[in-house]
Amino acid sequence: MKNRYLFIPAGVVVLTLLIVGSLCDLTIARGIYWADNGFSHFMAGFAMLPLAECSGFILGTLFKMVTNHEYKKKWQNILLTVISFAALIGGGFFFGTHFTSYHAYNLSKWYAIIFGAIMIVPGYIAGYFLYDKMDHKNLIKTYILIGVSILFMVAFIEVTKIIFPRLRYTSIVKIGDDSLFRPWYLTDFSLNKEFVKAHDLVDNEEIKSFPSGHSQAAFATAFAVMFIPKLFPKFKGKEVYFFYGGFVYFLIIALSRMLIGAHYLSDTMFAGTIALLVYFISNEIYLRKIL
Numbered sequence: 001m002k003n004r005y006l007f008i009p010a011g012v013v014v015l016t017l018l019i020v021g022s023l024c025d026l027t028i029a030r031g032i033y034w035a036d037n038g039f040s041h042f043m044a045g046f047a048m049l050p051l052a053e054c055s056g057f058i059l060g061t062l063f064k065m066v067t068n069h070e071y072k073k074k075w076q077n078i079l080l081t082v083i084s085f086a087a088l089i090g091g092g093f094f095f096g097t098h099f100t101s102y103h104a105y106n107l108s109k110w111y112a113i114i115f116g117a118i119m120i121v122p123g124y125i126a127g128y129f130l131y132d133k134m135d136h137k138n139l140i141k142t143y144i145l146i147g148v149s150i151l152f153m154v155a156f157i158e159v160t161k162i163i164f165p166r167l168r169y170t171s172i173v174k175i176g177d178d179s180l181f182r183p184w185y186l187t188d189f190s191l192n193k194e195f196v197k198a199h200d201l202v203d204n205e206e207i208k209s210f211p212s213g214h215s216q217a218a219f220a221t222a223f224a225v226m227f228i229p230k231l232f233p234k235f236k237g238k239e240v241y242f243f244y245g246g247f248v249y250f251l252i253i254a255l256s257r258m259l260i261g262a263h264y265l266s267d268t269m270f271a272g273t274i275a276l277l278v279y280f281i282s283n284e285i286y287l288r289k290i291l
Contacts, residue, residue: 006239006240006243007276007279007280007283010243010244010247010276011276013251014269014272014273014276015269015273017265017269018265018266018269018270018272018273020265021264021265021266021267021268021269022183022184022185022266024265025181025183025184025264025265025266026169026178026181026264028258028264028265029169029258029261029264029265032258032259033169033173033259033260033261034259034260035170035173035260035261037256037259037260039256039259040103040256040257040259040260040262041103041104041105041260042104043214043252043253043256043257044098044101044103044104044214044256044257044260044262045098045099045101045104045105045115046119047098047214047217047218047253047256048095048098048119048214048217049095049119050218050221050225050246050249051095051217051218051220051221051224052091052095052116052119052120052123053119053120053122053123053126054123054221054224054225055087055091055120055123056088056091056120056121056122056123056124056125056126056127057123057124057126057127057130058127058143058146058147059083059084059085059087059088059091059123059124059127060084060123060124060125060126060127060128060129060131061127061128061130061131061134061139062080062083062084062127062143063080063081063084063085063124063128064127064128064129064131064132065080065131066080066081066084068131068132070136088120088121088124091116091120092113092116092117092119092120092121093113093116094116095115095116095119095120096112096113096114096115096116096117096119097109097112097116098112098116098214099111099112099115099116100112101205102202103170103260103262133232134231134232135230135231135232135233139231142227142230142231142286145282145285145286146223146224146227146282149223149278149279149282150220150223150224152278153216153219153220153274153275153278154213154216156274157211157213157216157271157274158213160210160211161208161210161211161213162208163187164184164185164187164210164211165187165188165189165191165192165207165208165210166182166184166188166191166207166208166209166210166264166267167180167181167182167191167206167207167209168206168207168208168209168261168262168263169181169209169261169262169263169264170206170260170261170262171199171201171206171207172261173261174199174201175199183266184210184211184264184266184267184270191207192207195207209262209263209264209267210263210264210266210267210270211263211267211268211270211271211274212254212257212262212263212267212268212270212271213271214253214257214262214263215250215253215254215257215263215267215268215269215271215272216271216272216274216275217253218246218249218250218252218253218254219246219247219250219271219272219275219276219279220275221246221249221250222242222243222244222245222246222247222249222250222279223243223246223275223279223282224246225242225243225245225246226239226242226243226246226279226283227239228242229242230286250272253268254268254269254272
């Protein structure tokens with residue numbers, strides 16, 4: 001977005017809720033916990049759908065570039081083809097794994113992969129057929145910027161989960177001991193594999209509440225769709241609407257994760273805070289044509 005100030009309202013909301021959560025996480029979790037909330041279980045699996053379509057769209061356009069002979073050198077076309085199909089398969093597996101969680105549908109691994117493929121393929125097909133209507137100037141550079149930003153966020157979230165182990169509220173309820181609750185900024189390394197085994201928890205993911213990967217993925221969607229007006233001339237100047245549409249989706253996902261006790265408020269808003277910082281920097285890189 002050219003007007004950088006348009007990020008401010010989202011930033012104020014996220015930072016305010018992060019502070020509130022940091023002070024009142026347990027109280028909020030107790031007040032809204034709804035273990036059997038059907039919407040939240042649905043979103044535990046399908047929250048990744050918009051990001052899956054965005055990812056598939058990008059991969060579909062890359063393969064269209066090959067069939068259109070955009071590049072004359074053989075190695076370039078081979079590289080794009082490999083990236084397109086390898087990432088499509090990998091993406092199907094990644095998005096499918098979210099259906100294996102007991103918070104979602106607890107599907108077997110192979111059924112989950114099938115669901116992941118179903119999620120990502122429509123976007124791939126759309127990208128292939130809509131490519132010719134796009135503005136191709138700096139297309140690859142834009143994709144690199146989007147991809148690097150999202151991959152950085154995914155890596156950051158995963159590393160942070162290791163550094164700041166935190167017990168999910170669902171597990172606190174199962175164990176029946178609120179004293180196990182810790183604010184996100186108080187690292188408790190007693191939460192380890194032995195702890196999981198001793199308390200008969202589902203798996204090691206139960207001590208990885210902080211921060212929320214689903215919330216980060218929802219914000220990644222907001223970031224990805226923000227670039228639609230840059231790629232389709234008919235939407236020029238509409239970046240703010242696309243971004244805030246994605247931002248509302250992020251807030252919905254954050255609430256759904258909190259309702260079933262998968263995350264606390266600060267888990268979701270910390271992910272949103274880091275995402276905003278990364279995406280603001282990425283937007284600056286795009287506007288200043290640094291890449």
